[in-house]
Amino acid sequence: MEKNQYELCLEVLRRLEKAGVLENAVLIGSWCLPFYEDYFSGVDYAPSIKTRDIDFLIPQPALIKSKTNVSELMKDLGFIVGFKGREGYIVLEHPELEVEFLVPEKGRSFNKPVPLPQLGLNAQALRFLELLAQDTIQVKAKDITLTLPHPANFALHKLIVASRRRQKDKAAKDREAGLKVLKALIEKREIVRVKGVFSSLPVKWQAMIVKELKGAEETDLIQILKK
Amino acid sequence: MGVIKSVLREELSNSLRMKKGYDRELSKLPKGSLVRKKIKGHDYYYLLLRKNGKVKFIYKGKVSEHEVKKYQEVKRYRAKYRKLLSQVKKQVKFLRSRLRGKESV
Numbered sequence: 001m002e003k004n005q006y007e008l009c010l011e012v013l014r015r016l017e018k019a020g021v022l023e024n025a026v027l028i029g030s031w032c033l034p035f036y037e038d039y040f041s042g043v044d045y046a047p048s049i050k051t052r053d054i055d056f057l058i059p060q061p062a063l064i065k066s067k068t069n070v071s072e073l074m075k076d077l078g079f080i081v082g083f084k085g086r087e088g089y090i091v092l093e094h095p096e097l098e099v100e101f102l103v104p105e106k107g108r109s110f111n112k113p114v115p116l117p118q119l120g121l122n123a124q125a126l127r128f129l130e131l132l133a134q135d136t137i138q139v140k141a142k143d144i145t146l147t148l149p150h151p152a153n154f155a156l157h158k159l160i161v162a163s164r165r166r167q168k169d170k171a172a173k174d175r176e177a178g179l180k181v182l183k184a185l186i187e188k189r190e191i192v193r194v195k196g197v198f199s200s201l202p203v204k205w206q207a208m209i210v211k212e213l214k215g216a217e218e219t220d221l222i223q224i225l226k227k
Numbered sequence: 228m229g230v231i232k233s234v235l236r237e238e239l240s241n242s243l244r245m246k247k248g249y250d251r252e253l254s255k256l257p258k259g260s261l262v263r264k265k266i267k268g269h270d271y272y273y274l275l276l277r278k279n280g281k282v283k284f285i286y287k288g289k290v291s292e293h294e295v296k297k298y299q300e301v302k303r304y305r306a307k308y309r310k311l312l313s314q315v316k317k318q319v320k321f322l323r324s325r326l327r328g329k330e331s332v
Contacts, residue, residue: 052241076304078311080248093245095314169233 005096006034009054011077012099013144016056019068021119026147028102028132028154029055033177035139036151036184045184048176053098059133060103064118071120074099089113089124104129127164128205131157135197152190152197155181160205163212175216182221191224198225232326239322242315249312256305261290261298 009031016022027035031054033047058064071081074092082093084100090113092099103114105125113122132149139146149157158178165171185194198206213222259276262284272295274285 052238076307078307080245080252080308082244082248084244093241093248095242095245095311095318098241167233169231 005052008077008094008096010142010144012054012074012097013141013146015073016070017144019070019073020066021056021064021068021070022144022146024058024062024064025101026057026059026133026136026149027054028057028129028149029053030173030177031055032148032154033181035141035146035148036154036181038139039137039151040184040188043184043187045180045187048180052096053100055100055102057102057104057129057132058116058119058123059130060106062103062116062118064116067118067120069120070099070101087111087113087124088122090121100124102126102129104133106130128157128160131160131201131205150193150197151181151185152194155179155185155194156197156201156209159209159212163208163215175212178212179216179218179221186221186224195225195227235322235325239319239326242318242322246312246315246319249308249315253305253308253312256301256308257298259285260302261287261295 013022013027016025030048030051037045037047071079071090071092074094077094079092079094079097079099082091082098083089084091089100101116101119101121101123103116103123103125105127109127110125112125114125115122131153135150135153136147137150139148148154155178158174158181162171162174162178165174182194185191198209201209209225210222213219213225259274262273262275264271264273270289272287272290274287276283276285
C-alpha cells in the first residue's frame, strides 16, 4: 500500500509536469517531507508519515498559460471528482491519494472556492500560504522537477498553522512536522536563514510561532529565533 | 487515544464520501458490454447486459469503430472503479471496526 501510494504520487506529479502545471505550482503539505530528504542529506532527518492528501499551491495571480483539464488527466488512474464541504471545494479522489489545489487567502476571509479555469478545477483559499510561495527550492524526485517551499518557510508555516488549529490531532501533526524540519535546518547550520524568515514575518505571526514553541517546551528554539 | 480516533473518524468520512463518488461514477457509465458475433463472415454486435437478474443479449447490428472503442473504454473504467470501490469498502470496514473497538487504538 505504501509503495503503491508513492508510485501513484510520482505518476500524478509526472503527468502534471508533462502538462506544464507543475511549473506554476508549489507542492505543499505533508508530502514535502519525503521530498526534503535530499536537501537534508547528511543530517539526522527522517520524514514522518505522509497523509493521503497531496496539496498544490497555485500562487496568485496564476501564471498557468495553457489550459489543462486536470481531472481528465488523472481519470484513467482511477481518480474521481469529489466535492468537499458545503462550499464544494473540488478534490480529486482515489483510495490512495487525494489531490487538492489551494491558493493564498488575502484580505477579508471568504469561504468560497476560487475558480481555476486553466485547470478546470477550483481551489480553497487559505491564510498564510503566501509564506510558502515567497521562497521556494527545486528538488528532483526521480525524473520530476518539483518546486517546494524552502524548509525554513515550511517549518515556520507549520508552527503558525498548528497554533490556530482547533483540532488537537491536526495541531500535533503540524507541530511535529514543523519542529522536525526546524531542527534539521539548525543541524544543517541554516540558523541565519531561519532567523531571516522569522524576522521578516509580521509581529503577530512571530507571536504565534513563539506561542507554539512555548507549548512544545522548545525554549532553545525560541532563544535561537529571538537572538 | 482521542487524537488517533479523531484522525480515523476523518478518514472514515473521507472514505464514505469516496464510496459515494465511485458509486456515482459507476452509475454514470452506460450499462452492458458489446459482444461481437461473426455470422456468415460478417461482424454483428450485441449488447450484453443483466436485466432483473437475467442475462440479455440486445441486438445492435453493425456498430461504428468509435462505439466499439467507447464500450471498450467503459469496460476498462468499470473494472477500475469496481476495484477501487472494493478497496474503499475495505477501508470503511476497517475504520468502522477500529472506531467501534473499546481497546486503545
